[in-house]
Amino acid sequence: MTVALLAERFRSTRALTVALAAPLGDADATVQSMPDASPAKWHLAHTSWFFETFVLRDHRRGYRPFDPAYAYLFNSYYEAEGQRQPRHARGLLTRPTLADIQAYRAHVDGALAAALPDLPDAALALVALGIQHEQQHQELLLTDILHLFAQNPLRPALWPSVPARHAPAPPPLRWIAGRAGVVEIGHAGPGFAFDCETPRHQVLLVPHALADRPVTNGAWQDFIADGGYADARLWLSDGWAWVRANAIAAPLYWQRDGSDWLRFGLDGIGPVDPAVPVAHVSFYEADAFARWAGVRLPTEAEWESAAEGLDPASGNQLDRAGPVSPTAAAPGDGLRQMFGDVWEWTGSAYRPYPGFRPAAGAVGEYNGKFMSGQAVLRGGSCATPRGHVRASYRNFFYPHQRWQFTGVRLAKDL
Incomplete structure (x- = not known):
C-alpha cells in the first residue's frame, strides 16, 4: 500500500469514528453501562492513544504527548505500557470532557498526517494496524451506545428510524x-x-x-x-x-x-x-x-x-x-x-x-x-x-x- 493510500484510509477511518459519535452529548459519551462496554468518549480517546503511543511516540523524533496523563487514562490492556484506569471504572472519567477528547483527536490526526511521509516501514505497518484497530472500535462504539441507551427508560434513538420494510417470510433453510x-x-x-x-x-x-x-x-x-x-x-x-x-x-x-x-x-x-x-x-x-x-x-x-x-x-x-x-x-x-x-x-x-x-x-x-x-x-x-x-x-x-x-x-x- 502506498503512503498516499494509507494516508487516505487513515483520514477516512478517523472521520467515520467522529461521525458515528456526532449525535452524542458529553453525558451520553461519558456513561458506562457495564464492565464489558466502554464510554464513547473512551473509545474516541483510546484509538487516538494507540496512534500516539505506538507510532508518534516511538517513531517520530521530538514528538511530545498531547497530555502525559492520557497514557494512564486511555491504555486498554497493554501490560507493557504500565498502569491504567480500571476497565470497569472508565465511566468515572467525567474529565477530560468530550471537547477535550475531540481536541486530542485533532492533535493526533495532524501530527500523524505530517509524520507519514517520513515514517519507516515498521511504523507504517503500525499505522495500518491502528486503522484496523479503530475499525474494531467503531463497531464497539455502536454496540456500546446501543447497550447504554437500552438502560434508559426513554429508549432514546441514536438516529431517527426509517420506515420498516418487512420482507416476505423466507423459504425454509436449504x-x-x-x-x-x-x-x-x-x-x-x-x-x-x-x-x-x-x-x-x-x-x-x-x-x-x-x-x-x-x-x-x-x-x-x-x-x-x-x-x-x-x-x-x-x-x-x-x-x-x-x-x-x-x-x-x-x-x-x-x-x-x-x-x-x-x-x-x-x-x-x-x-x-x-x-x-x-x-x-x-x-x-x-x-x-x-x-x-x-x-x-x-x-x-x-x-x-x-x-x-x-x-x-x-x-x-x-x-x-x-x-x-x-x-x-x-x-x-x-x-x-x-x-x-x-x-x-x-x-x-x-x-x-x-x-x-x-x-x-x-x-x-x-x-x-x-x-x-x-x-x-x-x-x-x-x-x-x-x-x-x-x-x-x-x-x-x-x-x-x-x-x-x-x-x-x-x-x-x-
Missing part, C-alpha cells in the same frame, strides 16, 4: 454441502491480517453442510414458543446456569408487547421482523437453538472453507453514520449473508493455530493473550466497517456475551 477432506485455512500472502489468523495450515473436514442463510427472528420466536429457554435438555451446563441466574427468556433487546415482540435498536423501539436474522444472542443460546433444531453450529474451519471465494466486502456492513440493523436475506441460491448482518457463532474455541507466534513488542498483546475460554465468530455484522473482514477473520467473545450483533448459522453432518 443445505449447502461443504468441502470434505484436507483443506487449508488461515491467512497467507499479501494483504492485512491479524496475527491470530496465521499461520495457514491444514485441517480435516468431515462431510457436512451449512445452512444457506442465518437463523431468523421468526425461527427464534418458534424456539421461544416451544419452550426452548425452559428445557434444560437443550443447554450446556454453564448455559443453563446462566439462563436461570439471569432469567434469560429471549434475545437481548427483545420485549413483549402483548402477544407481539418488540426490539430496541439504534433507531429506537420497533417490531421484531420475523424475516431478519436474529441478533444479540449468546453462544449458549446459539448452541441450544442448534440442538433444538436437531443440528449443530459450524466449526470455524467449515465456515472459512465455505467463505473462501466469496466477496468479503459484500452484504450489509457499515458504510456511514446512520441507522444500523440486520436485514432480511435477498432471494438467491447458494450461501447468503456470509459477510455482514450478524456475526455467526461457531462451535470452535478461540485457540492458537499450529505454529502461531504473537507479534513482537506491546502489540503482541493484541490477540494472543485472550486465547482462553472464548468462542470464535465469523463473518462480520451490520456494524462492521466494510472492507474490515475477510474469510480468515477471527472474532471472539465469551459464551455469555451478546451485546454485539451476534447471530447463528446452522450446520449438520452428512
